[in-house]
Amino acid sequence: MDLRGGVKVRLEILRRVNAQSEPYLQVIEYTPKSKNDTVAFALSEINKGGYRDESGAEVSRIMWEHSCLQKKCGACAMVINGTPGLACGARLSEINKNGVIRIEPLRKFPVTADLMVDRQVMLDNLLKLEAWLQTQVKINERQAELAYDASRCLQCGCCLEVCPNFYAGGEFYGMAAGVPAARLIAELAPDDGKALKRGYDKHIFEGCGKSLSCKSICPAGIETDRMLARSNAAAVWKRIFGRCQKQR
Amino acid sequence: MRKVIIIGAGLSGLACAVTLAKAGRECLLISKQVSERAQSVLAEGGINAALDVMGENDDAALHFEDTMKGGCYLANEEAVRGLTENAPGIVRWLMGLGVPFNMENGRIVQRAFGGQKKRRTAFAKSSTGKMIMSALIDEARKYEAAGLITRKPNREFIRLITNGSECRGVLTADTRSGQCFEEHGVSVMCTGGMNGIFPGVTTGTTANSGDAAAMLYLQGVRFSNLEMIQYHPTTIAIAGKRCLVTEAARGEGGRLFINKGGQRYYFMEDRHPELGNLSPRDVVAREMFFVRRESEGEGVYLDMTGIDESVWLRRLPDLREEIKEQTGTDAKSEPIPVKEGIHYFMGGIDVDTRHRTSMKDLYAAGECTSIYHGANRLGGNSMLGAIYGGRTAAEDIIASYGVQDGQEEKESVHSLSEEYAAEADTGLIYRIRDILLSGLGIVRNESEIKKSIAELSLLKGERQYNLRERARIELADALLECALIRRESRGAHYREDYPKRDDERFGSMTYAQYENGRAIYGFKGRSEGEA
Numbered sequence: 001m002d003l004r005g006g007v008k009v010r011l012e013i014l015r016r017v018n019a020q021s022e023p024y025l026q027v028i029e030y031t032p033k034s035k036n037d038t039v040a041f042a043l044s045e046i047n048k049g050g051y052r053d054e055s056g057a058e059v060s061r062i063m064w065e066h067s068c069l070q071k072k073c074g075a076c077a078m079v080i081n082g083t084p085g086l087a088c089g090a091r092l093s094e095i096n097k098n099g100v101i102r103i104e105p106l107r108k109f110p111v112t113a114d115l116m117v118d119r120q121v122m123l124d125n126l127l128k129l130e131a132w133l134q135t136q137v138k139i140n141e142r143q144a145e146l147a148y149d150a151s152r153c154l155q156c157g158c159c160l161e162v163c164p165n166f167y168a169g170g171e172f173y174g175m176a177a178g179v180p181a182a183r184l185i186a187e188l189a190p191d192d193g194k195a196l197k198r199g200y201d202k203h204i205f206e207g208c209g210k211s212l213s214c215k216s217i218c219p220a221g222i223e224t225d226r227m228l229a230r231s232n233a234a235a236v237w238k239r240i241f242g243r244c245q246k247q248r
Numbered sequence: 249m250r251k252v253i254i255i256g257a258g259l260s261g262l263a264c265a266v267t268l269a270k271a272g273r274e275c276l277l278i279s280k281q282v283s284e285r286a287q288s289v290l291a292e293g294g295i296n297a298a299l300d301v302m303g304e305n306d307d308a309a310l311h312f313e314d315t316m317k318g319g320c321y322l323a324n325e326e327a328v329r330g331l332t333e334n335a336p337g338i339v340r341w342l343m344g345l346g347v348p349f350n351m352e353n354g355r356i357v358q359r360a361f362g363g364q365k366k367r368r369t370a371f372a373k374s375s376t377g378k379m380i381m382s383a384l385i386d387e388a389r390k391y392e393a394a395g396l397i398t399r400k401p402n403r404e405f406i407r408l409i410t411n412g413s414e415c416r417g418v419l420t421a422d423t424r425s426g427q428c429f430e431e432h433g434v435s436v437m438c439t440g441g442m443n444g445i446f447p448g449v450t451t452g453t454t455a456n457s458g459d460a461a462a463m464l465y466l467q468g469v470r471f472s473n474l475e476m477i478q479y480h481p482t483t484i485a486i487a488g489k490r491c492l493v494t495e496a497a498r499g500e501g502g503r504l505f506i507n508k509g510g511q512r513y514y515f516m517e518d519r520h521p522e523l524g525n526l527s528p529r530d531v532v533a534r535e536m537f538f539v540r541r542e543s544e545g546e547g548v549y550l551d552m553t554g555i556d557e558s559v560w561l562r563r564l565p566d567l568r569e570e571i572k573e574q575t576g577t578d579a580k581s582e583p584i585p586v587k588e589g590i591h592y593f594m595g596g597i598d599v600d601t602r603h604r605t606s607m608k609d610l611y612a613a614g615e616c617t618s619i620y621h622g623a624n625r626l627g628g629n630s631m632l633g634a635i636y637g638g639r640t641a642a643e644d645i646i647a648s649y650g651v652q653d654g655q656e657e658k659e660s661v662h663s664l665s666e667e668y669a670a671e672a673d674t675g676l677i678y679r680i681r682d683i684l685l686s687g688l689g690i691v692r693n694e695s696e697i698k699k700s701i702a703e704l705s706l707l708k709g710e711r712q713y714n715l716r717e718r719a720r721i722e723l724a725d726a727l728l729e730c731a732l733i734r735r736e737s738r739g740a741h742y743r744e745d746y747p748k749r750d751d752e753r754f755g756s757m758t759y760a761q762y763e764n765g766r767a768i769y770g771f772k773g774r775s776e777g778e779a
């Protein structure tokens with residue numbers, strides 16, 4: 001369906017006033033300004049005011065998190081037509097199903113208002129994982145290559161949303177922690193990062209069911225399987241084999 | 249121990265926090281959103297430092313000269329000296345934090361950037377800002393675990409808590425509950441550029457609303473260099489904003505042209521043979537404006553088709569992907585239409601070389617300040633300025649305040665008075681933007697600027713405004729007034745009615761200060777004029 005020339009799209013937005021209140025579905029007819037309009041753009045336009053929903057009620061300000069609008073900051077992750085993704089990367093002309101687009105907040109995090117969720121658990125998990133370098137490093141090109149790919153992680157949470165093994169507060173931290181950890185594990189100085197490697201073993205390696213749903217959903221296109229393979233080798237296998245060799 | 253309060257968790261805020269923490273000082277890192285959402289992650293091309301790894305006999309003195317010249321000698325000389333001399337150490341520190349800069353044969357490499365005669369820009373493909381931010385966020389986490397950095401995301405800066413001309417701390421509000429927090433202590437503003445004064449038309453983020461700058465201005469903090477707004481030559485329109493095409497595209501061989509009489513006219517190479525497509529941004533943006541005007545409606549294109557496949561792969565992969573995604577064009581096989589877009593604010597909070605503002609116990613660092621870039625910022629100097637600025641502010645705080653110095657640490661919680669709580673009216677924000685755009689374009693003149701000032705004055709009298717709205721109007725007014733009094737052309741400020749540079753009369757930065765309901769404008773260190 002071509003949305004050029006002002007063909008309306010029906011936005012079904014799952015809203016709620018705050019964490020305590022009941023959710024409700026608000027339906028708004030939106031006429032795209034161009035074929036490049038994204039969900040993020042539509043939300044901004046609606047928030048400029050003057051829109052009414054299908055019952056005729058004025059649409060109050062829709063709460064949603066946003067910042068860069070070009071898929072580089074991860075702020076505007078939400079569930080669009082059932083799939084998690086960035087609102088700024090979702091073109092209305094490409095994603096609508098028979099003219100309908102359903103917009104909901106991410107489901108694995110507590111909703112704070114409308115489309116805004118609290119992703120604090122991601123920060124907490126990285127802290128618990130001791131995701132940092134204790135000492136300065138000197139990396140080579142091979143390390144830099146993996147570090148580059150891992151450092152592109154947006155901390156948007158889309159991978160956790162589709163992960164069959166992750167739930168907030170659980171022992172498994174998911175690839176939102178696994179990818180930043182992969183950067184560090186790739187770069188660690190030989191004697192650094194013992195706690196991080198142990199944490200990786202317990203909170204990433206052990207809990208990962210290898211569904212790799214994270215790989216296909218990542219808005220940054222990070223190859224999570226490659227991250228896992230490299231980190232598993234450095235943090236888990238080498239440790240185990242090292243121990244075996246010592247016992248022998 | 250007293251906690252230092254940092255507002256903003258982007259590059260300058262993180263650099264400040266990490267420097268304080270490393271010295272054992274505690275700080276609060278307060279931000280609207282987490283660091284991953286900061287505008288710093290958008291920085292693409294690289295960071296300048298005279299590492300002298302390209303066999304071109306580069307040194308800090310040359311970096312200093314290029315920076316001063318690029319800024320048309322408005323920047324603070326002593327500060328730029330410190331910036332450029334410390335740049336190699338900063339890049340080496342970043343390497344030690346694991347930032348994956350591009351390397352060849354095990355050694356860091358640097359690329360050419362605008363306004364510089366040496367290859368001096370260290371880079372990580374075309375996502376340098378994101379790479380540096382990821383490493384700094386991890387570094388900050390180490391100190392967070394040690395209890396030295398306390399991150400407070402989802403908190404918006406509302407206003408300073410002042411006592412006469414002293415800053416006592418900040419008032420912030422939770423972006424979710426609206427609940428307010430008073431925090432007392434030495435404060436550092438790291439709030440970024442004032443993109444939100446020009447909503448929808450800059451390359452920046454929506455989180456940079458400009459509200460913090462506006463409120464500081466209304467509270468009497470001195471600003472300077474406000475008329476100096478950088479239009480980046482190569483941006484593309486995307487939904488809701490302008491998207492940057494990094495200067496590295498030209499650094500790696502991209503060429504600008506316009507169609508003229510059925511031929512491609514490579515105007516930068518013709519008109520500026522020395523630096524060509526890599527002339528400073530103000531020069532390129534202005535030429536684009538002129539050639540477009542001359543050829544009546546033709547657009548300017550960026551031709552990157554001559555760039556080697558291996559360069560695309562190793563040095564610009566994200567850029568190619570992004571352009572394809574946003575425009576549907578593969579820049580490897582056909583030229584892309586580009587236009588100038590507002591990209592950076594050289595002006596902002598006036599600071600001295602130690603990053604102290606005009607208000608006692610208040611510091612500022614990063615794009616929200618004006619000290620290093622003068623009339624035009626060189627590509628690759630913004631991240632450097634942010635890191636060096638944040639670090640310098642922290643070092644001065646460490647040296648100037650003992651751990652027991654300062655006011656009683658206090659946190660009180662209450663809800664915000666209506667005056668402050670109310671969001672600025674969206675319609676008003678866009679009206680102010682349009683008034684500013686007509687006065688503060690790439691090419692300016694007295695009558696347009698005066699017309700904008702008059703329109704703003706009419707708008708001012710239209711109704712009662714809340715404090716947030718008033719602050720925005722006053723700051724907008726200051727931008728225009730500073731552009732009005734600089735009756736010459738210099739860097740990003742080009743006046744068609746005064747096309748020449750006039751060092752005699754205008755060789756220093758403008759300043760603007762709001763005091764007792766009245767704004768004062770003038771030139772720093774020169775005669776003071778009142779508005």
